[in-house]
Amino acid sequence: MILLGCKQEKEVIDLPRTVASPEVTASVDSFVNATRTRPTPPDSITLHSIMILKHGEVVLEQWFNGQTAETPHPMFSVSKTFTATAVGLAINEGKLHLDDPVVSFFPDKLPAEQSENLKAMTVRDLLTMTCGHDAEPNNLRKDSLDWVQAFLAWPVEHKPGTYYLYNSVGTYMLSAIVQKVTGEKLIDYLDTRLFQPLHITRPEWEESPQGINCGGWGLSLKTEDMAKMGQLFLQEGKWNGKQIVPAEWLKEMSSYQVPSAPSGTRFEDLEKAGLNKDNNEWVQGYGYQMWICRHQAYRADGFAGQYIMVFPDRDAVLVLTTSSSLYQPYIDLVWEYLLPIL
Numbered sequence: 637m638i639l640l641g642c643k644q645e646k647e648v649i650d651l652p653r654t655v656a657s658p659e660v661t662a663s664v665d666s667f668v669n670a671t672r673t674r675p676t677p678p679d680s681i682t683l684h685s686i687m688i689l690k691h692g693e694v695v696l697e698q699w700f701n702g703q704t705a706e707t708p709h710p711m712f713s714v715s716k717t718f719t720a721t722a723v724g725l726a727i728n729e730g731k732l733h734l735d736d737p738v739v740s741f742f743p744d745k746l747p748a749e750q751s752e753n754l755k756a757m758t759v760r761d762l763l764t765m766t767c768g769h770d771a772e773p774n775n776l777r778k779d780s781l782d783w784v785q786a787f788l789a790w791p792v793e794h795k796p797g798t799y800y801l802y803n804s805v806g807t808y809m810l811s812a813i814v815q816k817v818t819g820e821k822l823i824d825y826l827d828t829r830l831f832q833p834l835h836i837t838r839p840e841w842e843e844s845p846q847g848i849n850c851g852g853w854g855l856s857l858k859t860e861d862m863a864k865m866g867q868l869f870l871q872e873g874k875w876n877g878k879q880i881v882p883a884e885w886l887k888e889m890s891s892y893q894v895p896s897a898p899s900g901t902r903f904e905d906l907e908k909a910g911l912n913k914d915n916n917e918w919v920q921g922y923g924y925q926m927w928i929c930r931h932q933a934y935r936a937d938g939f940a941g942q943y944i945m946v947f948p949d950r951d952a953v954l955v956l957t958t959s960s961s962l963y964q965p966y967i968d969l970v971w972e973y974l975l976p977i978l
Contacts (some may be wrong), residue, residue: 647876648904649835651689651863656696660977662689664696667973669956673744674969681941681966682959684709685859689867689953690978695855696821697859708839708856709957715841715855716807717865717889720763720825722814724885731817732745734760738767738788738809741816745785753792760778760812762806764925765893766791772803772900782842784812802899804852807925808844810852822849831879834868853939861953865936866944866953888933889924892944896922898963931975941966952978 656664664686671681684703688696699705711718726732732741738757739746747754753768761767770793776786786807790861811822818825823841831838839861849855866872869890873881897903898911898918906912911919912928921928927937929945936944941958954974960966 639856652693653859653868654693654695656688658713660696663973663977664688664698667969670969670973671966673804674965675962679961679965680959681962681969684957684959685857685955685971687863687953688974688978689863689955691951692867692870694860694863699859703957706858706861708858709942710938710941711857711862712853712856712940713804714857714862714936714938714944715851715853716804716940717944718826718830718855718927719807719810719814719822719851719935720889721830721881721885722822723759723924724882724889725825725829726814726817727834728882728885732759732813734758734763738762738813740814742784743790744780745788747789751792753795754788757796759790759810760815762803762810764797764800765803765806765896765922766797766800767803767806768794768796768799768892769801769803769806770794770799771911772801773805776805777844779845782846783848784846791954800894800896800903802897807852808848808850811849811923820849821847830880833875834861834864836864859957861955862936862942862944862955863953866946866955869946870948870951870953875884886966889926890928891923892921892928893923894921896920896927915962918963931971944971950978954978 668683671683675681683700685699687694735758737755739755757767767789772788775789787809814822814825827838840856841849845850869886872877872883893942896919897906907921913919917929918947920930927935929935932949933945933947941960943956945954
């Protein structure tokens with residue numbers, strides 16, 4: 637194994653492999669079987685890939701339902717974690733700050749009248765999904781609209797930093813800010829600073845009509861690319877002997893910053909829905925575009941079950957790609973069958 641922290645200096649291109657133990661193989665087989673037999677139609681869990689890393693080595697990798705190691709998979713909201721990484725890199729380069737007002741980046745796109753809440757919204761508020769909206773402005777994602785201008789015109793009912801609401805367009809704004817301050821699209825900015833060092837072949841990332849990468853969604857990656865990102869977090873931003881992302885930034889991204897609620901759920905409705913920290917993975921707290929998990933873990937999380945789960949105390953990474961209509965029951969299967977072997 638040749639990863640940062642070891643004495644060898646040979647460059648890592650593909651993650652090192654080792655042979656899975658019979659226990660690991662049996663547990664994964666049981667997990668795969670459970671994803672096929674536990675759901676009751678019309679609910680379903682269709683696995684596409686699974687990859688398990690321990691101590692920097694791939695101990696198991698499998699693909700399903702026509703997927704292969706070379707197949708890029710839609711990341712959906714796992715894209716957000718990469719956007720937040722770009723924000724941290726830009727902050728480290730002195731191009732912006734966490735407490736910069738969002739309105740300061742787009743003086744030509746502001747509404748005629750600006751509320752005090754809009755003026756108070758910062759980069760930090762976008763990162764933590766606490767920008768102050770009472771409803772997620774998903775209907776702004778139209779070809780006929782300038783997405784930045786429409787976002788800034790959207791009512792900000794709550795004081796930023798005080799009200800959590802999952803907000804993918806808020807992440808788009810982070811992408812727009814990175815492009816504004818660096819002069820590069822998000823994917824170009826990350827290509828030399830993250831993708832190339834990790835030997836991730838330049839991926840595809842969807843854009844808005846204004847030519848801005850969507851940020852909160854639209855990135856496609858291979859399973860091993862996802863695993864490398866998880867391993868980068870474990871290695872505190874170091875890769876092949878170089879600090880490519882500041883360690884403190886990755887720590888902030890993956891640490892509890894604000895209380896959270898599932899996408900589409902208002903925070904005040906959690907009790908009515910019967911959701912709490914004992915039974916739901918989406919109320920454990922939120923970092924910077926990452927979710928906190930039980931079992932001392934955290935994750936990048938995308939629609940339909942795309943996960944990069946990082947377990948620092950176990951020196952392990954679990955990557956899953958799926959097409960799933962289930963969420964909590966799916967993660968419950970992870971805890972039941974896969975957690976014991978990590």
